Amino acid sequence: xxxxxxxxxxxxxxxxxxxxxxxxxxxxxxxxxxxxxxxxxxxxxxxxxxxxxxxxxxxxxxxxxxxxxxxxxxxxxxxxxxxxxxxxxxxxxxxxxxxxxxxxxxxxxxxxxxxxxxxxxxxxxxxxxxxxxxxxxxxxxxxxxxxxxxxxxxxxxxxxxxxxxxxxxxxxxxxxxxxxxxxxxxxxxxxxxxxxxxxxxxxxxxxxxxxxxxxxxxxxxxxxxxxxxxxxxxxxxxxxxxxxxxxxxxxxxxxxxxxxxxxxxxxxxxxxxxxxxxxxxxxxxxxxxxxxxxxxxxxxxxxxxxxxxxxxxxxxxxxxxxxxxxxxxxxxxxxxxxxxxxxxxxxxxxxxxxxxxxxxxxxxxxxxxxxxxxxxxxxxxxxxxxxxxxxxxxxxxxxxxxxxxxxxxxxxxxxxxxxxxxxxxxxxxxxxxxxxxxx
Amino acid sequence: xxxxxxxxxxxxxxxxxxxxxxxxxxxxxxxxxxxxxxxxxxxxxxxxxxxxxxxxxxxxxxxxxxxxxxxxxxxxxxxxxxxxxxxxxxxxxxxxxxxxxxxxxxxxxxxxxxxxxxxxxxxxxxxxxxxxxxxxxxxxxxxxxxxxxxxxxxxxxxxxxxxxxxxxxxxxxxxxxxxxxxxxxxxxxxxxxxxxxxxxxxxxxxxxxxxxxx
Numbered sequence: 001x002x003x004x005x006x007x008x009x010x011x012x013x014x015x016x017x018x019x020x021x022x023x024x025x026x027x028x029x030x031x032x033x034x035x036x037x038x039x040x041x042x043x044x045x046x047x048x049x050x051x052x053x054x055x056x057x058x059x060x061x062x063x064x065x066x067x068x069x070x071x072x073x074x075x076x077x078x079x080x081x082x083x084x085x086x087x088x089x090x091x092x093x094x095x096x097x098x099x100x101x102x103x104x105x106x107x108x109x110x111x112x113x114x115x116x117x118x119x120x121x122x123x124x125x126x127x128x129x130x131x132x133x134x135x136x137x138x139x140x141x142x143x144x145x146x147x148x149x150x151x152x153x154x155x156x157x158x159x160x161x162x163x164x165x166x167x168x169x170x171x172x173x174x175x176x177x178x179x180x181x182x183x184x185x186x187x188x189x190x191x192x193x194x195x196x197x198x199x200x201x202x203x204x205x206x207x208x209x210x211x212x213x214x215x216x217x218x219x220x221x222x223x224x225x226x227x228x229x230x231x232x233x234x235x236x237x238x239x240x241x242x243x244x245x246x247x248x249x250x251x252x253x254x255x256x257x258x259x260x261x262x263x264x265x266x267x268x269x270x271x272x273x274x275x276x277x278x279x280x281x282x283x284x285x286x287x288x289x290x291x292x293x294x295x296x297x298x299x300x301x302x303x304x305x306x307x308x309x310x311x312x313x314x315x316x317x318x319x320x321x322x323x324x325x326x327x328x329x330x331x332x333x334x335x336x337x338x339x340x341x342x343x344x345x346x347x348x349x350x351x352x353x354x355x356x357x358x359x360x361x362x363x364x365x366x367x368x369x370x371x372x373x374x375x376x377x378x379x380x381x382x383x384x385x386x387x388x389x390x391x392x393x394x395x396x397x398x399x400x401x402x403x404x405x406x407x408x409x410x411x412x413x414x415x416x417x418x419x420x421x422x423x424x425x426x427x428x429x430x431x432x433x434x435x436x437x438x439x
Numbered sequence: 440x441x442x443x444x445x446x447x448x449x450x451x452x453x454x455x456x457x458x459x460x461x462x463x464x465x466x467x468x469x470x471x472x473x474x475x476x477x478x479x480x481x482x483x484x485x486x487x488x489x490x491x492x493x494x495x496x497x498x499x500x501x502x503x504x505x506x507x508x509x510x511x512x513x514x515x516x517x518x519x520x521x522x523x524x525x526x527x528x529x530x531x532x533x534x535x536x537x538x539x540x541x542x543x544x545x546x547x548x549x550x551x552x553x554x555x556x557x558x559x560x561x562x563x564x565x566x567x568x569x570x571x572x573x574x575x576x577x578x579x580x581x582x583x584x585x586x587x588x589x590x591x592x593x594x595x596x597x598x599x600x601x602x603x604x605x606x607x608x609x610x611x612x613x614x615x616x617x618x619x620x621x622x623x624x625x626x627x628x629x630x631x632x633x634x635x636x637x638x639x640x641x642x643x644x645x646x647x648x649x650x651x652x653x
Binding site: 288291292296299303309313317320321324325326327 | 580
């Protein structure tokens with residue numbers, strides 16, 4: 001099998017085997033702080049009955065979480081499959097009638113993750129020896145075999161020690177028996193080889209054990225999902241309420257006010273028609289101009305709510321139309337075989353709108369590239385500019401708002417903007433495409 | 440002059456019919472949806488068509504699609520497209536074949552009957568009538584770049600009016616100067632933009648639009 005590998009494959013194959021025993025050993029080293037944490041938790045639990053444990057439990061649980069989070073992060077980094085945090089969110093209003101200390105205690109003990117953490121930490125030092133630490137220990141033992149056969153065997157023999165290397169006795173006449181010396185070296189080599197070979201598998205077994213206790217249970221996953229949904233629903237309601245307020249204000253100050261003024265002008269014209277036709281004609285022209293302005297304002301308002309090209313053609317052409325109106329040269333690549341649901345389409349469109357505005361306003365870019373693709377049930381939009389970079393989600397660039405807006409559809413946003421550029425904003429929204437056009 | 444009219448709002452359709460008839464046009468057909476529009480365009484082969492972008496049954500850019508399809512079959516079929524909004528993207532698509540006979544105006548422009556009828560006639564004659572809003576956005580986008588930045592403000596003004604499809608005489612009238620002054624301006628503009636000078640009004644306009652649409 002190794003023979004069929006390319007050079008690149010072989011290098012990664014060797015690389016993972018070389019690293020795994022070391023990673024496993026480092027995980028095992030975590031057993032020492034783990035034992036301290038477990039002792040603390042044991043103490044707290046055993047003191048619950050006399051009341052002293054109650055204020056101790058929350059801090060002990062917190063300590064446990066920090067410890068298990070170290071495991072989660074390391075295992076995630078070394079096996080490439082992260083372990084999610086299972087902790088239930090604090091829901092406001094639960095245990096509301098209790099004192100603060102009682103509430104903290106109840107929160108800690110009512111979260112199953114606390115007890116799962118506890119079980120994990122208690123067993124981990126033993127489990128680690130037989131899983132992730134085993135390859136490293138085998139290698140160390142193998143090296144010891146080499147040392148015995150080279151010189152340590154003679155030293156031990158000289159001082160009259162009685163010892164065994166696996167099933168080979170190490171005694172005074174050790175150096176006089178070549179089959180023992182060679183056997184030790186061969187066994188040592190074997191142990192080292194096995195240690196390196198089983199390294200990744202052992203790391204994986206250990207990760208499975210850790211995931212079983214440290215990962216979220218189905219129930220915790222649901223609870224976390226509910227929390228996410230509650231948050232994003234809240235955001236969505238906020239956003240649409242603010243949007244409605246803006247529309248109401250725009251209509252009130254704009255078109256509505258103009259129509260009122262036009263009505264008044266028309267009344268005046270009616271009045272003037274016989275007395276002063278010249279003045280009436282003047283007012284009439286003004287009124288017509290006013291009606292044109294009212295139309296223009298309504299047009300802008302509608303464009304802000306739902307741009308016509310978006311409604312007609314979908315997000316691809318709408319972004320192309322946006323690019324044409326943009327002050328910078330924008331290159332748009334669209335590979336969408338259909339159209340997403342209208343709300344998703346609209347959210348993605350306005351997100352890209354915001355990013356293009358940022359590119360023009362803040363980045364000092366000279367060119368912008370927009371890419372829209374759909375793969376494996378995910379719509380991906382990437383906006384790249386060649387500006388000076390250094391953008392952040394916090395700096396009031398409106399990206400937080402974009403994140404919240406697409407969060408309603410379980411979309412995520414990633415920003416890469418090193419100082420000196422380029423800035424790349426990627427957003428992904430899970431959605432299906434429909435091939436038929438919107439009604 | 441025979442006109443095919445497509446507009447789904449009955450009130451507006453009747454208004455347009457009476458306005459066009461009052462100015463001596465003959466209405467060959469007045470339709471209210473995309474499929475019958477394309478049939479009317481191909482059956483009647485009108486001298487000019489006046490078409491609303493948004494039409495049933497889909498209420499998207501059905502009118503625009505019908506017009507583009509008809510012009511693929513009858514190249515150069517003069518069409519004036521009306522819309523509640525003007526979009527550069529659609530303007531580009533209409534102008535893409537480079538044969539002229541295209542108008543693209545905001546519906547508001549109907550308020551000014553004289554100008555609107557003038558636009559219809561210009562399109563029927565194979566000219567262009569682009570909405571000032573399309574042109575000003577096109578120009579605004581390009582003016583930052585050379586060589587448009589080298590035009591004087593007056594020349595920019597002339598360029599915008601020219602891109603809308605106006606003749607030298609019409610531009611002169613609008614800016615209250617002599618026609619000779621305008622031809623001097625246009626010569627300067629063509630020189631600065633490096634475009635070939637043409638005496639033909641329509642070809643000249645198309646060259647300017649193509650330049651702005653790059």
